Amino acid sequence: KAGVTQTPRYLIKTRGQQVTLSCSPISGHRSVSWYQQTPGQGLQFLFEYFSETQRNKGNFPGRFSGRQFSNSRSEMNVSTLELGDSALYLCASSLVRSNTEAFFGQGTRLTVV
C-alpha cells in the first residue's frame, strides 16, 4: 500500500509570490491534515480536511488555505509569501479522524527568498 505522497519535495519562491502544495493520502484515508515544521516552533497544526470540508483550523493567518478533492487528495496554498513561511510542510492522512493513527508524508521543503 502506497504511503502519503507530497509534491513537490522542494520549492524556492520569492517574497510576495504564492505557492500550492499537493498531498495524496493513503488509499482509503479520508482525513488529511497539514502541519508546518520550523526550527523555532516545531510542528504546528495548520488545518484538517475531511470529505472535502475543512473540519479544523490552527492559528495561522488567512494567507494559508487549503482544499480537498473528492478523491481525498488535498492541496494547500500560501499567498503573499513571507520569509517566515520558509518551513517543511507536512501532510498527514488518517482513516477517519486526524487524531488517530496519522501517517505523514515526506514533506515539502519551502524556501522563501
Added chain:
Amino acid sequence: GENVGLHLPTLSVQEGDNSIINCAYSNSASDYFIWYKQESGKGPQFIIDIRSNMDKRQGQRVTVLLNKTVKHLSLQIAATQPGDSAVYFCAENIRGSQGNLIFGKGTKLSVKP
C-alpha cells in the same frame, strides 16, 4: 535538520543498550497519544500509539508507558541500534477537541556504535 535551533533535549546511548525517551503532557483531558520518529530530511514516522484506558503497550522493540497521574509518557526502545538515531516526538489528542494532534518539541536520540 528541521529541529536545529530548538535546543532539543538529547539522549546519547551505546548501541545495544535500552533507551528511554520521556514526554510530559499538560492536559489531563488528553486521551490518545502517539510516538513518532523523524529522521533528517524525512517526515515523522508512526511508531506506536496508546489510549488513555491503557498504561502500557508493546510493539516490536518498543514499549510505550502512560502514567496519567503525573501526565507522563515514555517510549522505551530495546537493544538500540544506529538506525534508531533520530528525533522522537510525542503527540497527544485532547478529548472533546476538534481533533488535531498536539506535538511536543522532540528529543534527539544519538546512538553510538
